[in-house]
Amino acid sequence: MPRVRIIASKNGPLLVEVDGKVKTALCRCGGSNNKPYCDGTHAKIGFKAEEKVAFEVE
């Protein structure tokens, strides 16, 4: 069974990681023009948030 983690990256998106490889990045700043995906807008608007593992399944 694959190891799946969702990581809230520092000042950035939710990273969906499968077996240690990032598969996609989901917006958590609310500013993306391509929701639900991150399009890099978080950096332009100065989004600030801590990094943490939000979800993990093994």
Ligand code: FES
């Ligand atoms: S987190 Fe990257 S655009 Fe929202």
